[in-house]
Structure formats: C-alpha cells, structure tokens
Amino acid sequence: MGVFAAQGDPRRTMALLWRVPTDEPVRPGPRQSLTVNAIVDAAIAIADTAGMAGLSMRAVGERLGRTAMALYTYVADKSELLDLMYDHVHGELVADAQPNWRDGVTAWAEELFEFYLRHPWAAQVSMARPVLGPHELNLVERLLRALEPAGLRGPVVRGVVSGLTYFVQGAAAFMNDARHAARETGQSDEDWWYARSAELTTVAPDFADRYPLLTRLESDKEFDESLPYMENEARQSFTTGLRTMLDGVAAQVKAA
Amino acid sequence: MGVFAAQGDPRRTMALLWRVPTDEPVRPGPRQSLTVNAIVDAAIAIADTAGMAGLSMRAVGERLGRTAMALYTYVADKSELLDLMYDHVHGELVADAQPNWRDGVTAWAEELFEFYLRHPWAAQVSMARPVLGPHELNLVERLLRALEPAGLRGPVVRGVVSGLTYFVQGAAAFMNDARHAARETGQSDEDWWYARSAELTTVAPDFADRYPLLTRLESDKEFDESLPYMENEARQSFTTGLRTMLDGVAAQVKAA
DNA sequence: GACTATCTCCTTATGGCGTAAAGTGACCGG
C-alpha cells in the first residue's frame, strides 16, 4: 500500500498547498524562526537521500537545528508535511504537449520516470487520495494535453492515463528498489543473483523442466555490461513496455 | 518503495520455500510446539485483514498464543517470514494458457487483480529482489505460456511481462489504498472528495481555466452508483487500460 | 536415576518511530 497523504484537515492543507495568504493578526509571543518552506526543503533533502524510511520528524528537526516537536507549529502532522513535499517536487515537471501525441506522451513518461528516480519516495505516495495540489494536478493536465491530438473518448482516456501512470511508477519503483537493496545490503544485483541462482539449482534440480519458458527467456538476454543487472533490465523493460502501450493507444485512435 | 523480502541467508530461506526435507538428527531439548506452516498461516491471516502495517511479530505470536520472540526459532526474521507468506499465497493462482493468447493473458491479469484484492499486502512486496519460490515463478511461467501463441521476441516479451505486472499491481494497489483509506479514516470516497473539492473551488477559483482538460474529463463520468467512487474508477480503468495494453501487444504481433 | 548438553520459549532491554502533554522563556499590546 502506498504511504498516505491527504489525511488531515483539508482546509489547512489546501491553504498551504495553494499558498493562500492567511494574514493572521499580529500576536504576542516569540517570532517564528523557521518557515514551512524551509521544513519542506529539509524533508525533501532527507527523503531523497535516505528514502521514505529515513524520513522522520526527528531527522527533519535535527537538520534544522530543532527538535521534532518544533515542527508541529508549522505543520499539522507528518502526512501534511508529505503532502507539501509531494506537491513541491512535482513543480520540477514541465514536459508539455507536442503536435504528435506520441512524442508528447513519450516525453511525459520519460520525464516522469527520471523524476521518480530522483525522488524515489514520491513513487510511494498513494494515488487513492490525491494531494490535489497545483503541481500534481498540472502533471495530469499535461498528460491530457499531450493525449488531446489523439482524440480519444473519456473512458478510454481515463484507462490510458492510469495505465501509463501505473506503468511509469512501477518501472521506476522497480529500479529504485533494486538500487536501494544493493546499497542497503552491500550486495550488488549480480552477487545477489549469483547466490540465489546457485541455491535454486541445488534446491530445484528440475528447474528447466518445470519452468521451460522462464529458462529460455533468461538465457537470451543481451547485457549492457556497464550497468547493474537490474538497471539494465528495468531500462529495457521501460522502453519496450512504453512502446507497446503507445501502440495500444494508437490502435484505439484508429478505432475511434 | 516496496517492502523487501529475499534479504536473508538464501540457503535457509530457499530450503523452506522449496520444502527441502532437512532431516535434522534427533536433538535433546523440548519438542517444538509450533510449525513454520502455522506461523505462515497466522501471519497471512493477519496481513489479509490488518494490512502490511498491522503485520508485526508480536501480532503473529499473540495469535498463536506465544510471544514475538518465540517465532525466531522457526523463522530467521520478519523478511524471511514475508518470503514464505508471499510464495504461499501465490499458490492460489492457477489460470493457464488458452488457444487464443489474448484470452489467456486477460484471464491471467484478471485473476492476479482479484488476488491482490484478497491479499493487499502481496502487492507491496518489491519485485526487485524476487523471492524465487515455486509459486511466484509459476505465476510468471504461466504468463509466458499464455503469451507463447503470440510469438513475440524475447525483449518484447520482457517489456510486456513487466508492463502487465506493473499495470495489474498498480491498479490493484489503487483500489486497495482507496478501501484502506475509507476504512481507516471512516470517510467514504464521496465524503473525502466532497470536502476536498469544496475546498479546491474556494482556494483555486480559476480551477476550470487552469485545468480545462481535467475539468472536462471529470464532468463526463458515468457512475455505477452501487459502488464507491474510487472502486468504480479503478474497475473501469483496469478494464479499459488492460484492453489498450493488449491492443499494443496485438500490434507487436502483427509487426513480427 | 542422575547428570549434562541442548533446545524452546520467556523476560527484559535497546534504540527507533509519531505525537500528546506539560514546562520554559521570549515577545507584544496595554
């Protein structure tokens, strides 16, 4: 399951997301020494390098020279912070429509894929309760703009949008997981695979008989030796998978 | 990022996964009062109802009338337990090839989708370090068997396999997240959406101008009133998304 | 039948998490 955002009081969170000026009356008491922005930036920096698992209120506070509890004057809770982080990074995405829908959608997908590699944690935020911030909405709007020239009907568009999103997110998550596992365990994809496959042959000597197609598929791989095993796999799958999906869209275009 | 399995000592885990009899010599000390199977079953029951977040060693132990630490004589750690759970539930999957590749692949995808709805936690296990148990491998082998009549080349097959997997997993995860959020917060999709969209219009009064395509797409939905909002969305997206992907595969078939 | 090695399972402890509750001191309007 994805990590959840969009859980708290919608009024508060929405005002922060859309930067609605909430001109509070001047009050007694000490001035604030932080800003929501600084907190969001710090949290993003931590999540980018340490992953979602490394993102804790304590860590964010420490990076800013404060305690975890100090953050709660700026942000309702961790999930609201995540909302803000999520929408903020989506501001990086800018790819827009092309005359040819296929070029536009390809650019959209590739940009999003690279984005998820830069911000692995963003690929883990659930889409079931979208954040509804300006930048997240922009991402969808731009995909719709790219698809526009294809002239698909509403239900098909929805299927294509979610299909593409799942695909890009899944492919990026695969790659991120592979990298994370390699880093975390200190075991490269190759080392891991070597140890496991050796064990496989002793534990299932009839492997080639039980899984003939898997065996064959595994044997005719072409490797780019300069990349880790799984990166290679993920990149190639992304490219050919995306091409196949776009062929499917093209078929729907002709059908319309 | 996915939750990781396949992290520990491959020899131990593989032996358990493939049920290799490890006839240990008779030893002194008290007899074991549990079995690995009982632990795996208990853990699956917990994860099915309480989700990955509710799956804790304490909870599994408690369900069996033991402490958390008692489990460690049967299982190396939580990730090994997850390996065993993951492969065990995959034994439920049986759909196999059809004369027509399209029927076979459709059946495969639909069965897997329903499977992930039964076992939401299974959709969160990372594929970057596959468990390599017999049932998980069977799942892939059966998809390859279903695709066989299409006669695609290796690299294309790999793209299609991962594309389909990401798609099914993403669609199911979306649905699971929506259900989980509704249950967890006590707020139905409709309530949630109502509160958020009301806030959206006050915070972004120019919404329809900034996001014209999104606005239009949202307005021409057809609802099945008997289903929750997101379920409806997810089911429809799954159906039309799958059709589009298969059209893409069909295009590759013709190209070959 | 007693002894000892070895195993299962328990209790306890460590260091993490989000965040509730309560305390400390700074700042403002009057």
Place this chain on the structure above:
DNA sequence: CCGGTCACTTTACGCCATAAGGAGATAGTC
C-alpha cells in the same frame, strides 16, 4: 512593567524488530 500568548523544549506513551540472557524441558550417557 505586566499579563497573555506564542515558539520551542523536555518528557512520556505505546508501538516496532530483535539482541541478550535466563528458565525449564528433553534427550543421550553413565
């Protein structure tokens, strides 16, 4: 200068996985 209000801290609670060590059961050996 005082009283109210706020920013931020400390402490505490109940979770988590699991390391460490202790209690008691069971087997083989004498």
